[in-house]
Amino acid sequence: MGLYDNIILGFSTAISPVNLLYCFIGVFFGTLLGALPGIGSLAAVSILLPLTFSLDPTTALVMLAGVYYGAEYGGSTSSILLNLPGTPSNAITCLDGYPMAQQGRAGVALFTTTIASFFGGSVGIIALYTISPLLADAAIAMGPADYFSLMVAGLVAAAAVTQEEPLKGLAMVVFGLALGTVGTDIDSGVARFHWDMLELRDGISFIALAMGLFGVSEVILSLSTMDQRNVKQRVTLRGMLPTRDEWRRSVKPALRGAGIGGVFGALPGTGPTIGTFIGYTLEQRLHKDPSIFGKGAIEGIVSPETANNAAVQTAFIPTLTLGVPGSATMAIMLGALMMNGVAPGPNLINSNPEIFWGLAASFWIGNVFLLILNIPLIGIWVRLLQIPYHLLYPAILILICVGTYTIRSNVFDIFLVLTFGMIGFVLRKLRFQLAPVLIGFILGPMIEENFKRAMIFGRGDFTYLVKQPVSGVFLALTALLIGWAIYKTVRRRPRRSEA
């Protein structure tokens, strides 16, 4: 099938009433949860994950993806109005978005970020359309050894590249991999680490893990910071239009932001947040008068927001074509696919074209929904920001509990959420990043399987992994990353001196 047929197939899948409805539900709740500070896109996706359990895989993914990019759109609203980022990747938008709001130009900032997000998202989707099939074709030729090494490299990159403390990131990957060994070993039938609990023989529920690590710990951490805020801005449709000069100034930052975001989104471990930081810094360097940044420069919100939303879309490229998730949110997407019995990997595009192309088409539709939700209906979100956190967090906690329970009708899973909520809270207090835990947990079984197969291919020769050219390159890359992580830890200067 040519690209044209695939696009048609995608749209005919995406515009079915069910998919349209769930796409809308996804972006709507994504915007809602993203706009509320204290709930990032990751927590939003984890919390709403159980609702997709009864849906077919395409619809489930359409909705979850909608939640994700919806939350990234919505996150800029609270950055601008409250100086509190709705999601981590909107943090940089505070720098110039909030000053704009203080100057009474919140409407312009909101309008601009929405258009920038739409533009960034569109560039990301085009990249997804063009690169994914090529990448999947290339990946199909890869053997188990190549696959094993690719996943290891992806895992190490996700853990070490962006972390301030790479060793702690690697430790979290190992923790995630180890959690994946809980339960029955497929080859031998031996139940491992089951603590004499029947439920643990099936392994740790991935939803309970995600909910506990990201949902519960987030609520506890937000409680102390989130309870006081108020919005004084009145946002009217009329006051939203940027001046002609601002339009002109936005074009180049938007193009650069989309490029930067697109590249960093697709790489494992970097993701949207890094893209926004690089985009912002670049605009500041290139501008003839860098002093305007931080005081409400339109370039300072355009570049990070296009980068953010381009990255959000291109993050799906490695996830859907290689089965390698670059971030915790993507790990959840993969988990949702696997729960529905769809095997991720390079065969996905060919064996389930309706999932891939339908999802890609739903991104366009979702982005159009978001344009409507964020421009004419912006007033709703502004008013929502006034809901105090003390009314929100009890509802979020109950939603987490009920959601987890509905999956297996099992109270045990709620206690599992509690356990991982506690662990997640302690880990975050100890300055660990939790995303690598989930990525390790999801990739662990796939790495093990490919390793075993590679050993069969190589007749038990360990060096087979290195001798395969593609695999060898990935392993060399992994070694470099680990070496760099150690170097960075050893060379690190004292962070702050305490008298």
Add this chain to the structure above:
Amino acid sequence: MNRLDRTDLLAGLFVIAMGLYFAIGGLEYRMGTVVRMGPGFVPVSLGVLAVILGAGICLAAFRRAGALPEIDLRQTLFVLGTIVVFALLLERLGLIPAAFLSVLTASAALPVTRPVSNLVLAVCVAVGTWAVFVLILGLPIPAFRFAF
């Protein structure tokens, strides 16, 4: 003597403890060889790796100063308590009473007392979750029951 990051030291110790758990626990199972891995092989190797990484984190902690993180015990305990209350009551009293009582538990996490608004919130959340999960999504969770 002040050059010690207590948070990182604790973090390293946590990773070591986690590694020891999986390494020692994994020894109970057959190891096998690299080529034919037994059920114990992966946990033990990961455990050993974690101990090494944990030791590295501990060592790095001695290179600079840092204080222990502060934890708000009240908030933490009430949030976690909310989940316990819900888990214990769901199958005994049904969804609506369980949700109602756990919202009240959650509200107690903040020191400010707002009895009226908390009660209203508890009713809304209880009825709301029931409406979403039972009415709309049709999940088989009883709204009320009494089964101690």
